[in-house]
Amino acid sequence: MIEDLNERRARLMGPNVPTFYRKPVHIVRGEGVWLWDADGKRYLDCYNNVAHVGHCHPKVVEAICKQAATLNTHTRYHHELVLNYIEELTSTLGHGISQAIMVCTGSEANDLALRMAQAKTGKTGIIATDNTYHGNTAAVSQLSTRRPPIGGRAPNVRLVPAPETTRPLGGSLQAQAQAFAQNVAKAIQELEDAGYGFSGLMICPVFANEGLLAPVRGFLDATVEVVRRAGGLILCDEVQPGFGRVGSHFWGHDALGFAPDVVTIGKPMANGHPVAACLARPDIMSAFRDLFGYFNTFGGNPVSAAACLATLHVIKEEGLQEAAADTSSYLLERLNALAHPNITNARAAGMFFGLEFDGERAEELVADLVEDMVDRGFLLNRIGRGGRTLKMRPPMPFGKEHADLLADALEAALAIR
Numbered sequence: 001m002i003e004d005l006n007e008r009r010a011r012l013m014g015p016n017v018p019t020f021y022r023k024p025v026h027i028v029r030g031e032g033v034w035l036w037d038a039d040g041k042r043y044l045d046c047y048n049n050v051a052h053v054g055h056c057h058p059k060v061v062e063a064i065c066k067q068a069a070t071l072n073t074h075t076r077y078h079h080e081l082v083l084n085y086i087e088e089l090t091s092t093l094g095h096g097i098s099q100a101i102m103v104c105t106g107s108e109a110n111d112l113a114l115r116m117a118q119a120k121t122g123k124t125g126i127i128a129t130d131n132t133y134h135g136n137t138a139a140v141s142q143l144s145t146r147r148p149p150i151g152g153r154a155p156n157v158r159l160v161p162a163p164e165t166t167r168p169l170g171g172s173l174q175a176q177a178q179a180f181a182q183n184v185a186k187a188i189q190e191l192e193d194a195g196y197g198f199s200g201l202m203i204c205p206v207f208a209n210e211g212l213l214a215p216v217r218g219f220l221d222a223t224v225e226v227v228r229r230a231g232g233l234i235l236c237d238e239v240q241p242g243f244g245r246v247g248s249h250f251w252g253h254d255a256l257g258f259a260p261d262v263v264t265i266g267k268p269m270a271n272g273h274p275v276a277a278c279l280a281r282p283d284i285m286s287a288f289r290d291l292f293g294y295f296n297t298f299g300g301n302p303v304s305a306a307a308c309l310a311t312l313h314v315i316k317e318e319g320l321q322e323a324a325a326d327t328s329s330y331l332l333e334r335l336n337a338l339a340h341p342n343i344t345n346a347r348a349a350g351m352f353f354g355l356e357f358d359g360e361r362a363e364e365l366v367a368d369l370v371e372d373m374v375d376r377g378f379l380l381n382r383i384g385r386g387g388r389t390l391k392m393r394p395p396m397p398f399g400k401e402h403a404d405l406l407a408d409a410l411e412a413a414l415a416i417r
Contacts, residue, residue, distance in 0.1 A: 020047075020381060021374050030055030033398050035379065046380040046394045046406055049351075052243055052268030053314040054397045060271045063310035064303055072303045075102070076295070081305035088312055089279075092250050095259040096281040102300030103276045106239040106266030107135030112278040112294070113202065113235040113262045114139050119287040120233060120261075123197025127187045129162035131385055133209040134202055134237055143202060156196040158187035162210040163219075164385065166344050166358050177215075181222035188230045200233035200261070205252035208240040211384025212354035212391060214347040217257045224258045233284070236260035239276070240352075243268050243311075244321030244396065247328050247350030255349070270307035271314075275299075320396040324351040330400050334407035340414045353392040354383070355410075362388045365417060372413045378406060 005026060009017055019025075026038040032054040035043045045055070053060065067081070075082060086100045103109050118124055128134065128143035135144065142149055142157045153159070160183040161169055163176050170179030188198045205220070207213035227234055241252030242265050249255040253263070261284060266276035277299075280288070288294075298304070315321060328348045335346035335355055342357040342365055357366050363386045370382055370390070383391040392406070 020379075022371055023374075025374065025379070033395050033402055041377065043374075043377050043379050044394075044402060044405055046378055046392045046398070046402075048379070048395060049240060049245065049393045050267045050272045051395050052245075053271050053311055053318070053320060054395050055272075057271055057311075057314060059314055060273075060307055060310045063306040064273060067303045067306035070302075072301050074297050075300045079302050079305075081302050081309065082300040085305045085308045085312070088309065089277075093263065093279065094254070095261075097260070097263060097279050099282055099285045100277045100279045101285075101294065101296070102304070103278065103296050104274050104298050104304075105135070106237075106264060106276045107137045107140055108296070108299075109239075109264035109266055109276040109278040110134045110140045110202065110235075110237060111137040112288070113237075113264050114200070115292055116262050116278070116280055116284050116288045117200035117233045117235060119291045120284050121197065121199045121231060123191075123199045123232075124156045125158070125188075125191030125194075125196035125198045126156060127158045127160060127184060127191075127198070127201045128203065129207070129210055130159040131162040131210045132204065132207075140202075155194065156191065158191060160184055160187050162385075163207060163213050163215070164211065165213065165347065165356060177219045178222055181226050184223050185226045185230075188226065188232070192230075198230050198232045200235045201227050202235040202237060204237045204240060205256050205258075206241045206246065206349045206352060208352065208393075209383065211356070211389045212347065212349065212352050214349040214352065214354065215256060217255065220256055220258050233261040234258070235262045235264070237264050239264060239266040239268075240393070241349065244315055244324060245349075245351045245393075247321060247325030250321060252349075269311060270304060271311045273304055273307040275304040275308060315396070318397070323399065324396055327351065327399055327403055328353075331403035331407065334403060335410075338407070338411055338414060340417065351394060351396060351398065355390040355392075356384070357388050357390070362386070366390055369410075369413055369417070373409060376409050376413065378409050380406075 027035050028038050029036045035045050090098045133144045134140045142154050168176040191198045236253050246255045253260050263279040328350050332348040342359045344356045344358045347354045366382045380392045
């Protein structure tokens with residue numbers, strides 16, 4: 001009997017290892033915005049922000065290979081590449097954020113951010129939304145709502161209702177920003193009354209995992225004021241919206257017009273090479289370094305730094321941020337033109353797109369639509385409460401010609417539902 005890949009994965013990796021689709025896709029090659037499976041079928045990648053500047057970008061591949069053939073070690077030895085990268089990266093940031101700890105995953109970066117907030121404030125209470133994801137470590141999994149921790153959440157954690165589009169907080173889209181801020185204020189008071197105090201709010205500026213709210217500039221102003229008044233830190237998870245993906249700005253927090261204290265980044269920063277970072281102001285970094293002994297063997301190694309530098313240069317040289325803004329408005333127009341009785345709205349934040357459905361069968365409809373699109377050669381997924389929002393988050397080289405292919409396929413798929 002021949003063992004198939006599903007069986008082999010279960011035997012070697014254990015049960016319940018997630019895959020994206022009902023019929024898992026066996027990918028063997030990628031280039032730009034395209035992926036190919038083991039049977040030679042080509043897919044338009046409308047979901048993978050890890051390959052930020054396109055799958056197997058030659059300049060990133062060359063940088064990795066060249067540095068791997070020269071030296072790879074860690075930051076207990078001096079090497080300049082990691083310093084060059086931090087200088088170039090932080091030059092894109094304002095708000096006094098000028099220092100970084102390099103790690104390997106976004107989970108590690110967010111874990112560090114929580115500890116930085118504790119070090120700076122001397123308190124342990126932390127707040128996130130009730131429909132988010134910030135990683136896999138024991139600490140940040142307390143904030144991630146996909147599966148509740150064994151034994152329940154830690155008593156120093158509060159999850160506030162996430163903003164939504166079809167069922168907005170406060171009863172209307174106009175009232176939602178203030179309602180969100182009021183819920184954060186209530187959670188802060190609960191943490192203070194319980195004796196934990198309030199160290200910070202961890203938030204994605206575009207609420208990507210909450211369903212891609214795509215908030216307007218100023219949406220978080222009232223919330224930021226609440227956090228500042230309470231002496232807490234804004235911990236901004238830019239793993240998804242960073243590096244020009246929002247189009248109008250290089251960082252999601254700048255698009256919304258607020259100043260974070262700590263910024264975390266990951267997946268896209270080296271085009272899929274395993275690297276991440278936690279960025280902070282010097283006063284926060286100093287507080288952390290004074291209280292925590294921290295070293296990461298692989299964080300900031302020369303090969304990772306070379307991949308990061310190459311990716312940053314490609315974003316700038318190829319004008320990917322500007323192209324994202326152009327493609328965004330074009331695809332949003334196409335999405336708004338789609339006709340189906342269950343569609344409630346289409347929204348975009350640069351190279352993020354959400355198509356939301358409502359109604360009795362909305363969750364089932366979107367789940368089936370995802371699988372239909374895979375059969376048609378398009379990779380995307382769903383997000384938000386109940387998975388009612390079709391989520392599209394393609395690599396940055398995704399252009400208008402690709403947008404037309406996607407919109408045409410969605411139109412055909414919706415026509416039979």
